[in-house]
Amino acid sequence: MRFLAALGATPEMTAVIEEQLASLRIAKRAAPSAEPAYLLDIDVSKPAQSASSRFVAVSCSNKSIRVYNRETLNFLREYSGRPGVLHGVRFAHACDSTVFSACSDGTVKCWDIRSAAQKAVQVFSGYPSNAFISFDINCSDLIICAGTEKVEKDTFLVFWDARGITNCASATQEPLGVYSESHNDDITKICFHPVEPNLVVSGSTDGLVNVFNINKDNEDDALISTCNSDSSVSFIGWSGKDYKQVYCVTHDEGFCWWDTAQLDTEEPITLLHVLDVRDAVCPENDSLHYLVGGFYHEKADKLFLIGGTSTGNIHLVGCGRAGLGLAGTLCGGHAAPVRSFCWSLADESLLTGGEDAQLLLWKPGAVERSLAKKASMKIASSVQKRVRVHNSSLKSRKK
Template sequence: MGGYWESHSGDITSIRFNFQKGNMFASGDVTGMINIFDINQTDEDEALLTTLNCEDSVSKMTWFKKNEKMDFLAITTHSETLQVFEAEEDKDKQQSYTFSRKSVAHSIRRLSQEHVFVIDVIENQDQGFLLLAGSNYEKNKCLRFSVFKSKKLKPYINLPLDVSNRGHVRSCVELPGGLGYVTGSEGGILDLWKPGATAKEESLKFSSKKKAQRSKPY
């Protein structure tokens, strides 16, 4: 289809399509630059709709709605912060919010920010978006959602995680129809979380098996 070659100077770390506008996607890089493109345009200058700068290395991005508009981006960074941008072409109308690692820690009711890490952002039709973060403090590890509401991050859901043999939880997806969430960890474990359940479902562990080497290529 073509490509855009000049818009990023640093390594690209995240790309996310706006699922309500299939022609629009955002790309972020290690320098903090975020470009929003219209892939209906083959010329790069015309395809580049706007450029944002979060001044930090981009980890993940999620589009979400606010006031019925799905032109907002929630961006997590490699320094465990969260930034929110309105993807307006007119920069004078852009809104932005920044949440430090300390703010993220406060939103999941942790006092010590150095143990807190950001995992993922989930677009939520009712609430805008949910932020999943955790704490690896040895005496009290936790996994919790906070919600972006009234321009603030507020405590929302506690996930009663048995952290043994998991390593950090690194990603989260929402099941269709609001049926729950699946989290994945460095230990190769997936956990299924259901609303209203008294306990989480037993996790699934993927064991790595070495394939037997063949002496012949057939």
């Protein structure tokens, strides 16, 4: 764990991080579902003022979204995307009872978890050929953006005006418009900036990570930078003070990290590019088999990656310009690969979901009352994501 100090954290902060990661223990397990499924994405409701988050939403491989109580992990509701497949899950920022998911039927659906009704209370409809596989909503709850699979030669970022969603008025909304020139393959991830509502980053199986300012009049002017990961993008995020950095994880376990603040300088924008994190991080007793994603720890000003093993152990990897280093390992929770997570800075807790159909809440110093551990599930490999490796060089585009 001394590696964190080498990455730039102060000794005091390093000690805090080490203690926090070392003390994470399972606090709660959600009760098994009648229909087991891979847990593919997790989000927690945004707390209103000083109140804590009340809900957890999970996107599942059986085309459903499940909602749980945040503290107890008691099951509350389930929504179905059938016949479409639901991709991703996000709560609105200003209303913790409003939850969204993109759908392969060419819509983004909105549910109100205060209601027992199974029907979406609002539907954001795309164009006829659209099949959405990624989406996000901006920090002001004004704009929704969804990314499509490639159909023939077309790949789109589709935008909607989301005003009024916190009232969940029943309606179908048509798009404001699209970006169609910046990617040439499936758009796998979209992530709005945490505090700047006009900034959004997108990632694709074409290897490109694009940063846009959607306040501009057209796509060409909106494109701030294009960075190449040299592979198929599986996860993207923002990091650094004022969130001026972007990073991505690839389907073949690579990692790229860029500083957009350097776009108008002579300094290189690439902070770190690791072709295979499995080779760069070698836990002493347990190898790293895959990456899930990352999170930025605001208090420590530190970026972490989350990965794991086929048997369910979770590795937390510290990132710095000097390289990567193992920051901690969480054992005894999952029995199969972890597919999703959600980090909470407020209480330093971690939610994880996996191929064993388990939803776990980890908290510092927690003591789990029941230590029952489910066996690994066997589900058809069709849910596995495609991997496409692209061997093109890193580039940047300055506005």
